[in-house]
Amino acid sequence: MQRQHLKAKAEQIEVAAKGITEAAVSAMIALEEEDSCRPAALWCDLWGETQNLHESERAFPLPGYHEPDESGQAFRSRTG
Numbered sequence: 001m002q003r004q005h006l007k008a009k010a011e012q013i014e015v016a017a018k019g020i021t022e023a024a025v026s027a028m029i030a031l032e033e034e035d036s037c038r039p040a041a042l043w044c045d046l047w048g049e050t051q052n053l054h055e056s057e058r059a060f061p062l063p064g065y066h067e068p069d070e071s072g073q074a075f076r077s078r079t080g
Helices: 002-033 038-059
Strands: none
Touching: 002 038
């Protein structure tokens, strides 16, 4: 069961990482082309992709890890 859980998490992270990479590359290309409108829109896409990664982390948390505390830091349980 845990193996399936970890496999599902790995697949979601892989998809999110691909989206982040594509958005970052597109933004860098737009910056090189000095297209004044595209970088802002592409950075918004990048932000959206990073949020997808955070959502997958909440959906499939790693064993022993918990939601971030007030400071935004995730912590590892002592029993995990």
